[in-house]
Amino acid sequence: MGKTFDKRKFRCIFALLFDGRTEIQKGLIIKNVKHLL
Structure with missing residues (x-):
């Protein structure tokens, strides 16, 4: 999992x-x- 993808998702x-x-x-x-975390 890339950090950039996670940042985009959270944004x-x-x-x-x-x-x-x-x-x-x-x-x-x-x-x-909660499901993602």
Whole structure:
């Protein structure tokens, strides 16, 4: 696993997290983050 790929992935996740307006979206993103970690 390359660090650059991980950085991109996390940037996308955090961008979605901050851009997400619904709690459902945030919950799904948090679940995905936990699954990746």
